[in-house]
Amino acid sequence: MRKIILSLFLLVGMHTYAQSEADIYDIINNVSAERIGNDVAKLANFGTRHTLSDTVSDTRGIGAARRWIKSEFEQISSDCQGCLEVFYQKELIKKGTNARIVKDVEVVNVVAVKRGKKYPNRYVIMSGDIDSRVSDPTDFTSESPGANDNASGMAGTIEAARVLSKYDFESSIIFVGLSGEEQGLFGGKSLAAYAKEKGWEIIGILNNDMIGNITGVDGVVSNRDFRIFSEPVPPNETEEERRARRFYGGEVDGISRQLARYVHKTTRRFMPEMNPTMIYRLDRFGRGGHHRPFNDAGFAGIRIMESHENYTQQHQDIRTENGIAYGDVLEHVNFDYAAKLTAVNAINLASLAWAPPAPETVKIGGIVEPSAKLAWNEVEGASGYKIYWRDTTSPTWDHSRPVSNATSHTLEGIVIDNYFFGVAAVGANGFESLVVFPNQIMRD
Numbered sequence: 001m002r003k004i005i006l007s008l009f010l011l012v013g014m015h016t017y018a019q020s021e022a023d024i025y026d027i028i029n030n031v032s033a034e035r036i037g038n039d040v041a042k043l044a045n046f047g048t049r050h051t052l053s054d055t056v057s058d059t060r061g062i063g064a065a066r067r068w069i070k071s072e073f074e075q076i077s078s079d080c081q082g083c084l085e086v087f088y089q090k091e092l093i094k095k096g097t098n099a100r101i102v103k104d105v106e107v108v109n110v111v112a113v114k115r116g117k118k119y120p121n122r123y124v125i126m127s128g129d130i131d132s133r134v135s136d137p138t139d140f141t142s143e144s145p146g147a148n149d150n151a152s153g154m155a156g157t158i159e160a161a162r163v164l165s166k167y168d169f170e171s172s173i174i175f176v177g178l179s180g181e182e183q184g185l186f187g188g189k190s191l192a193a194y195a196k197e198k199g200w201e202i203i204g205i206l207n208n209d210m211i212g213n214i215t216g217v218d219g220v221v222s223n224r225d226f227r228i229f230s231e232p233v234p235p236n237e238t239e240e241e242r243r244a245r246r247f248y249g250g251e252v253d254g255i256s257r258q259l260a261r262y263v264h265k266t267t268r269r270f271m272p273e274m275n276p277t278m279i280y281r282l283d284r285f286g287r288g289g290h291h292r293p294f295n296d297a298g299f300a301g302i303r304i305m306e307s308h309e310n311y312t313q314q315h316q317d318i319r320t321e322n323g324i325a326y327g328d329v330l331e332h333v334n335f336d337y338a339a340k341l342t343a344v345n346a347i348n349l350a351s352l353a354w355a356p357p358a359p360e361t362v363k364i365g366g367i368v369e370p371s372a373k374l375a376w377n378e379v380e381g382a383s384g385y386k387i388y389w390r391d392t393t394s395p396t397w398d399h400s401r402p403v404s405n406a407t408s409h410t411l412e413g414i415v416i417d418n419y420f421f422g423v424a425a426v427g428a429n430g431f432e433s434l435v436v437f438p439n440q441i442m443r444d
């Protein structure tokens with residue numbers, strides 16, 4: 001009898017505090033391509049979701065779209081005993097702010113917070129966009145289904161909320177639909193400012209913008225490839241930090257790049273069928289996305305998207321010209337692929353939200369010595385740490401060494417000059433924080 005009670009207790013304990021590799025595989029399996037397909041169709045059928053479009057109708061325009069997104073988040077929340085905090089975050093943008101704001105408009109984001117049990121003020125964010133556009137960015141009445149750009153990212157964000165609402169996490173996860181992207185990244189700018197004002201500690205944002213096209217303008221068809229865009233170093237670094245990079249390194253090791261490496265690594269490990277490519281740039285050549293305003297504010301942020309774009313299906317009036325069918329319509333979205341990229345997001349959100357915080361201070365030393373030395377601050381809640389290093393030309397952290405119950409370590413025989421190094425915190429559950437590149441130098 002005692003044994004039965006004990007195992008019941010363990011089962012109950014496991015249910016509320018489930019966090020293991022098995023959970024990661026369950027998360028992948030629970031993402032539904034069918035639900036994503038339904039949601040992309042629902043969003044596309046609002047006719048247009050242009051930021052300046054109708055807000056009164058219940059069937060057409062961005063007002064109807066955001067009310068529907070909010071009601072979906074609320075439905076998910078009611079299915080998990082109110083586990084999501086759902087709200088609008090908005091800002092009035094005045095006519096003429098730029099050439100694409102042709103009238104005053106309230107830019108409205110829809111936010112859903114899954115509050116962390118241990119670190120309620122630490123957040124990892126997944127975003128998609130609510131708004132769409134056609135050829136003329138100021139045309140807010142024409143048919144603009146925006147099925148791939150970016151109903152796909154929005155539907156993925158809603159689906160990730162459904163799947164992850166079944167678990168508890170140590171840190172908070174935010175699922176957000178951002179608006180005003182096509183008019184000048186206004187929703188992201190507004191939420192990043194809101195986060196600063198509220199003192200949110202942001203682990204990073206995974207911005208999803210076009211996660212459903214597998215037939216590229218380059219002729220390649222692939223439902224396995226996807227891209228992770230990240231900028232090399234934060235744009236708001238100080239002159240002193242810039243100068244230090246010349247002597248100690250870090251040109252390709254900013255916080256957004258570490259987030260990109262984390263997503264790359266997690267995907268490779270748990271979804272080996274996928275082929276992630278890290279792209280060492282902020283975004284596509286001369287183009288923008290909603291992770292950028294978060295980067296501008298000093299937060300880590302990346303863009304996750306398809307590898308093979310089709311430009312005849314982006315920002316286009318629906319029409320046929322010279323035998324080419326233009327337009328971002330539903331038929332071009334591959335829901336199984338969108339589900340895969342949604343799963344990529346979900347497992348990274350879960351891994352980061354189950355991991356302890358990263359060390360804040362990582363010191364490195366070993367100048368003119370045969371061994372590299374590392375030291376870091378103790379992280380409350382970490383059961384150990386992992387030192388990572390790699391060849392200076394390698395994009396990924398190829399070597400690692402676990403260190404438990406210590407806040408310093410010497411890597412015997414590893415010469416500091418020939419590698420880059422970093423340290424992550426590891427939880428008792430095995431989940432790891434982002435890798436922190438050394439930010440202080442030890443001279444002896």
Ligand SMILES: [Zn+2]
Nearest residue numbers: 149182314315
């Ligand atoms: Zn776009």
